[in-house]
């Protein structure tokens with residue numbers, strides 16, 4: 107997301123038309139990301155227009171006043187997922203502003219006072235892993251009344267990549283183990299987006315679980331692949347536009363062939379090839395997405411063969427079996443073949459490099 111660029115927002119009519127079309131074709135669950143969704147002047151009107159759909163709103167919580175929270179409860183079809191990146195100091199440093207943490211907590215409390223289903227999301231990185239990936243933090247969230255949380259991991263992409271903040275392979279496994287163990291121990295729901303019930307990695311874009319629409323209406327494979335060949339304003343409607351998109355299909359299939367992990371982190375060269383092949387346009391306001399892609403070096407992602415950690419809790423095993431798995435996206439892929447070995451080698455090299463870097467840090 108280009109947070110420093112001029113603001114863009116999709117108008118209410120286009121949003122309503124898009125959601126209506128998606129609902130007609132059986133999709134009734136939508137994630138709304140930003141920028142900051144609560145800065146959209148018609149967000150609540152949008153939610154109110156679709157009582158037969160459910161929305162998860164990814165937010166920093168700072169614009170959720172008591173009045174907004176009350177309206178959210180009255181509308182009744184949205185769960186705010188509030189981003190908390192650390193306790194006070196870390197959170198303010200990550201967001202580059204003062205008092206972020208307190209404002210976020212005020213938004214969180216407003217939601218909880220209204221009895222809204224509310225979650226807390228954390229992008230785990232070097233500066234917050236020790237502080238937030240522990241049972242005490244989960245117990246604190248439970249004591250506050252938070253219903254669920256989501257730990258995803260920081261990905262160094264975009265104009266200001268911070269690879270030094272990214273987790274090492276060992277830390278990625280540590281986060282996965284923490285999530286699996288806490289699910290079986292602590293009474294709070296924990297969401298993740300990168301593993302099936304057996305602990306095998308997956309990519310929500312490759313598996314077709316989700317694609318992303320940016321603030322200009324451009325349909326991107328996922329939020330960090332900021333290229334598109336189609337827009338939601340296409341007169342065919344979003345269902346036909348996405349179904350017939352050779353660009354999206356190629357992205358799903360090519361990345362599934364090469365990795366169960368994140369194609370952007372592991373194979374930026376493949377992403378570039380696909381963008382060039384389809385003549386896709388840069389969908390950022392800054393217009394530098396290709397240069398950013400070219401500046402990336404391949405690194406490991408959630409796909410760490412041999413490190414799979416299956417779910418311990420029966421409910422997650424059961425839920426993932428039916429509702430969150432790879433949906434056979436990798437059935438045709440042979441991740442041991444010569445072609446896919448290249449990805450595995452790059453992943454291994456990236457993992458080695460990270461381990462060495464970590465060892466250096468420990469020594470230093």
Ligand code: SF4
Nearest residue numbers: 309310311328368369
């Ligand atoms: S390409 Fe990477 S960031 Fe995008 S959905 Fe897949 S795993 Fe997530």
